[in-house]
Amino acid sequence: MVEPIDTTMRLGRRSFLKGSGVAAAAATVAGTMAEEVAHGADAAPPSSGPGAVEITLSVDGKELKSSIEPRVTLLDALRDYLNVTAAKRVCDRGTCGACTVLIDGKSIYACSMLAIEAQGKKITTARGLMKGDELHPIQQIFWEKDASQCGFCTPGFVTACAAVLAKNPKATFEDMKRAVDGNICRCGTYEQMFQVFEQLTGKGA
Amino acid sequence: MKEIAYAAPRTVADAVAALKQANGNGKAFAGGTDILVQLREGTRNADVLVDLKKIPEMTEIRQLPSGDWQIGAATPCHRIESTVPFAEGYPGIIDGVHIIGGWQIKGRASLGGNLCTSSPAADSIPALIAHHAVVKIVGPDGSREVPVSEFCTGPGKNVLKPAELVASFVIPAMLPNSSGCYLRFIPRSEMDIAVVGCGTTLTVEKDTIKQARIALGAVAPKPVLAEEAAAWLIGKPATIESFEKAGEIARKAATPISDMRGPAEYRTHLVGVLVKRSLMTSLRRLRGERVDVLHDKLV
Numbered sequence: 001m002v003e004p005i006d007t008t009m010r011l012g013r014r015s016f017l018k019g020s021g022v023a024a025a026a027a028t029v030a031g032t033m034a035e036e037v038a039h040g041a042d043a044a045p046p047s048s049g050p051g052a053v054e055i056t057l058s059v060d061g062k063e064l065k066s067s068i069e070p071r072v073t074l075l076d077a078l079r080d081y082l083n084v085t086a087a088k089r090v091c092d093r094g095t096c097g098a099c100t101v102l103i104d105g106k107s108i109y110a111c112s113m114l115a116i117e118a119q120g121k122k123i124t125t126a127r128g129l130m131k132g133d134e135l136h137p138i139q140q141i142f143w144e145k146d147a148s149q150c151g152f153c154t155p156g157f158v159t160a161c162a163a164v165l166a167k168n169p170k171a172t173f174e175d176m177k178r179a180v181d182g183n184i185c186r187c188g189t190y191e192q193m194f195q196v197f198e199q200l201t202g203k204g205a
Numbered sequence: 206m207k208e209i210a211y212a213a214p215r216t217v218a219d220a221v222a223a224l225k226q227a228n229g230n231g232k233a234f235a236g237g238t239d240i241l242v243q244l245r246e247g248t249r250n251a252d253v254l255v256d257l258k259k260i261p262e263m264t265e266i267r268q269l270p271s272g273d274w275q276i277g278a279a280t281p282c283h284r285i286e287s288t289v290p291f292a293e294g295y296p297g298i299i300d301g302v303h304i305i306g307g308w309q310i311k312g313r314a315s316l317g318g319n320l321c322t323s324s325p326a327a328d329s330i331p332a333l334i335a336h337h338a339v340v341k342i343v344g345p346d347g348s349r350e351v352p353v354s355e356f357c358t359g360p361g362k363n364v365l366k367p368a369e370l371v372a373s374f375v376i377p378a379m380l381p382n383s384s385g386c387y388l389r390f391i392p393r394s395e396m397d398i399a400v401v402g403c404g405t406t407l408t409v410e411k412d413t414i415k416q417a418r419i420a421l422g423a424v425a426p427k428p429v430l431a432e433e434a435a436a437w438l439i440g441k442p443a444t445i446e447s448f449e450k451a452g453e454i455a456r457k458a459a460t461p462i463s464d465m466r467g468p469a470e471y472r473t474h475l476v477g478v479l480v481k482r483s484l485m486t487s488l489r490r491l492r493g494e495r496v497d498v499l500h501d502k503l504v
Contacts, residue, residue, distance in 0.1 A: 047223065047253060050208035070211035070254070073241065093242045095396065100309055106283065109309045112238050116211050117256060160308060174500075182307020182396055 048116060055115055059084050060128025070116045075099045077115030078125070086125035086155045097183030100156035101125050107163035109182070126155030129162055138162055138200065145195045149187030157183050157193065165200065173201050206245045213256040217263065217343050217372050220255050225345050225368040227253040233370045235263075235279035236313035238306065239322045255370075257317075263372060266291060272378030278317025278340070278371040283308070285316070295376065296490055297385025297404060298336060300498050301329040304389065307396050317371045323357045324398075326423035330357070331404030332387035334420035334428060338376045344369030354420070357427035380416070383408040384490035386483045388498055389422070390475050399423045400467045401459075403479035407487035409443045419451070419480055424459035424472050431455035434480065445504060448484040452477035 049070035056065045057074075059082065066081040075092070078084040078101075087110045090098035094112040101110045102124040129136035135143065138161050148154040157180055164171050164179035171179070176197035185193070212231075214220040224231040230252035232240060243249040257263045263277040266288050274291055282302045286292055292299045305314050305328050319329045320340065334354040342349050345368050353374070357363050365371070385406040389399035402422030408415040417438040419431040434455035441447040461472035482503045486496050496503075 047210045047212035049210040050252075069208065071206045071209040071244075093245070094238050094310065097307065097309060103312070106312045107309050108312045109238075112236075112241050112309075112313060114211065114237070114241070114254075117213075117237075117258070163308065179308055182309045 053116070055119060057082065057115065057118055057123055058121070059123045060125055068115050070114060072115050073111050074101070074113045074115045074118045074123070075110035077118075078110060078123075081115075084125060084127070086127035088152050088155060090152060095182075095184070096153070097156040097160065097180070098153050100159045100183065102159055102163055105163065105166055107160045107179070107182075124159070124162075126158045129158065136162065138165070138196075141196050141199050142193075145192045145199065147189050147192035147196045148185075149189050153183060153185045153187075157185070161196075161200065171201060173197050176201060206241075207250075209244070209251055210253045211256065212253055213259045215259055215261075217260055217370070220257055220260060220370060221343055221345060221368055223253065223255045224370065227251075227255070227368075229367055231255050231368070233257055233317075233321070235315040235318040236281060236310075237318075238310050238314045239318060257370070263317075269375075274376045274378075276316060276374045276376065278320075278373055279315045282306075282311040282314050282316075286311070294379055295336065295385065296496075297332045297387050297406060297487065298329070298376065300387035301332040301402075301404065304328055304499070310396075316374055320353065320356060321363060321365065321371055323359075323361050323363045323427070325357075325360055325425060325427055326399040326402065327428065328387070328389060328399060328402060328422070330428040331402050331420035331422045332385060333374065333376070333404070334430060335385055335387075335404040335406045335418045336376050337418070338374050340374055341372045342369050343372045348372070350375075354428075354430055359426045362427075380408050382410055382491055383416070384487045386486035386490065386496075386498065388479050388483045388486070388503075390479060398466065401461075401472050401475040401479055402428075403476065403483045405480070405483040405487050407443070407484055407491060409488060409491055412443050414438045414441050414443050414447065417451070417484070419455055419484075421455065421459060421476060421480075423466075424461040424476055429458055431458040431476075431480065433457065438484075443488050445481070445485060448481045448488075449477075451484060452480035455480040 052067040052069045055068045064082045068077050087101050088098040090096045092111050094109045099110040100107050103121050138158050160180045160183050212223045232251040234254040234256045257279040263279040266276045266280050268274050282305050285302050286299050316329050319327045338353045339350050387404040389402040391397040404420045406418045417435045419435045422428045434451040438451050456473050456476045459473050459476045461469045463469045485504045489496050
């Protein structure tokens, strides 16, 4: 029997982070961005940059704009410029899967894509899978099965699972395992994750 | 990562012009799964990234009237493996495409990127060589065609001249009674690099081998053909004994190094094993059997 986690406490921690350190960091970023806009203004077509350019990203149903240099990855743009922190930065080199987001429904490493390329595409993070404060069924099952320890890899696993189930609602247990080929959990919660896959594919209790 | 400009041309000609304008400091950019990591780590350098994904012909996969298939060099792997008529006709190429990385990598990584990175261990190259694939290269002086077997010249090196790019692959129509296979040996089944890779194609009529082609990865400075072994197979009965003997001969084409993935002697041994299994899988497939190389016990 899995001990239920106090949701108010979990959300409380997020609200706390949002309210303090992150807000301060965002203010600093906004300060430096004003200078980058001026620098990027001379950039002539057909190429953009290397200075900052206006970039609009559709993230979790919202249009977010910022001045971002072309070299900035989608992951860095989300976390450092747009204050969207559901995608985690772990390896930052396309190996661990913690930064997995959905791009037009397909799972992609946000660290291995430039923000400028992601314009015009629908970006969904693990946060965007939720309806308000209500967990997506995949997230709910991850929680019920206690399929995370430190939790840093979890948003990546959840989005990778969401991608395969959106493509094939009848995905098998093996399909689920393959869908998270590119995700690593260093705490080793695979046993519980297999229980999640069993439940998601109709094999679990 | 140092400062980089970004260009997103809509035509191959504009992409070549952008690379030429960058004067050696531009890099063609498809899936970015290699190059973004390399730029960040400083192992490669660029002032301009020329994104090829907005060029329609570079992201299309289609069958030509001749029966050949044309695959845009920047087409992501997931699109190649989900193009059913191609995937069913070329299971050997799909074997390689399928294990190029996890889902997230396959949504971005392309055949063109895999080829231009020119790793001796690249997973898509041996099967492309075994299928006689040819690349169309476009540059400031026009276009040219180069067989994939002649594209790589060493680790990370290839025949591309400044401002040239690989626009597309042409994969010849399969002959009747033919199929292919790519196998790699690695300690785990995903997100790893081949200790040895082996791509084969086989044509068999009435149990006699009519054509065979064997390409090896990760056993030389570039992917190589095992020509002597393939030539030996012609006219032989399509049996496991023939494939085993071909594997023995193919070992002579391997000149591997020893590294953290395995000593040279072990790699040479694996060549024999993989050639035999890959040819046997090609045979089973051309006889109509569906073989999932990741889950089948093989022979």
